[in-house]
Amino acid sequence: MSNPYTTLISASELAKLKEPFIVDSSHDLAQPDAGRRAYEQAHIPGAIFLHLDDDLSAPKTGRNGRHPLPDPDAFAAMLARLGLRQGQQVVVYDRAGGSFAVRLWWMLRWLGHDAVAVLDGGWQAWTAAGGASEVQSPPARAPGDFKRGAARVGAVSADHVLDNLQSARHLVLDARAPERYAGEVEPIDPVGGHIPGARNRFFQTNLQPDGTFKSREQLRSEFTALLEDWDPRDVIHHCGSGVTSCHNLLAMMHAGMDGSQLYPGSWSEWCADPQRPVATGRDPGKA
Incomplete structure (x- = not known):
């Protein structure tokens, strides 16, 4: 195609x-x-x-x-x-x-x-936009020929993120709401707070009031300011369960900032092990 x-x-x-x-x-x-x-x-x-x-x-x-x-x-x-x-x-x-x-x-x-x-x-x-809609599910399609190919995105494990606390080779971005990142509230997971050293970029910051994404130029400007000297390829995204963190990944890629990785287990996996460290407090100037 x-x-x-x-x-x-x-x-x-x-x-x-x-x-x-x-x-x-x-x-x-x-x-x-x-x-x-x-x-x-x-x-x-x-x-x-x-x-x-x-x-x-x-x-x-x-x-x-x-x-x-x-x-x-x-x-x-x-x-x-x-x-x-x-x-x-x-x-x-x-x-x-x-x-x-x-x-x-x-x-x-x-x-x-x-x-x-x-x-x-x-x-x-x-x-x-006046798009049509329907109620009935579409009829079953004939099976396709889709097969798994070489990954175009990267994923990292909890151990990799834990090792990064010492090596500091990656910048970790947390896509959750600032109050969850700070540990002030936690409506879903049993522990509040964030991965030590992570910066906060609430995924909804990527959107305009009408629910569409901001322009490529605006997203690039905002992420460039947030990353400072970090290369996009050295960024690891996470959130509560590896879902909304993909919103930041998409926003960065749309802005021409490719190569970031995802921590799929995210906070819900991280906080399930009490041996993993937890930080609290707001991310000054980064949310």
């Missing part, structure tokens, strides 16, 4: 695509069934639904975080059964500013698939 969309795609651009593979990944952490219910009420024509807990995560052990990554080969095989073809343009959307759609965007790049983009502004942008 020539010139695939690899970061963001607008509603008008999506409307012009021929045979895209569209995925609705709407979700709500507090109401795990809300995304599926919203999909069943209305969705972009042809879109399938993939659930964050059921389809995009492996079983939890109590030590591997709230949304551990599935086996990559098994996940690739599932996508092929759903009809995904090699090189086919994938478009993922949600109803929360891309905060859940970015998970599948990253995972497909993890499987070596370059032609994947998040719908900028999500469902709201689609309907505001």
Whole structure:
């Protein structure tokens, strides 16, 4: 496929695509069934639904975080059964500013698939642009030929992040809200605070008031100021469970700052081991 969309795609651009593979990944952490219910009420024509807990995560052990990554080969095989073809343009959307759609965007790049983009502004942008909708799920597609390829993104383990506390070879960026980063509140995980040395970049900072991403130029300016002298390739992103951290990864890539890595287990995995250190307090001037 020539010139695939690899970061963001607008509603008008999506409307012009021929045979895209569209995925609705709407979700709500507090109401795990809300995304599926919203999909069943209305969705972009042809879109399938993939659930964050059921389809995009492996079983939890109590030590591997709230949304551990599935086996990559098994996940690739599932996508092929759903009809995904090699090189086919994938478009993922949600109803929360891309905060859940970015998970599948990253995972497909993890499987070596370059032609994947998040719908900028999500469902709201689609309907505001006059996009059509449907209620019925699309008929099953013939199986596709999608296969796992060489990863286009990197992932690191908790041990790697722990070692970095001594080596300081990487800058860790935390995508959670400032009050969670600071340990002032923790509505989801059993321990509040952050990984020592991590800087805070709340993922919602990437968005404009209408829920679309800021311009490439503005994102580049903001991340450049945040990273200071750090090379984007030396950045590790994390959040609560390896989902919204992908929002910062996407924003950086959209701004031309490629090469960052993800800590998929994120805070929910990190704090599950009481031997791992925890810091509290705000990140002065960096949130």
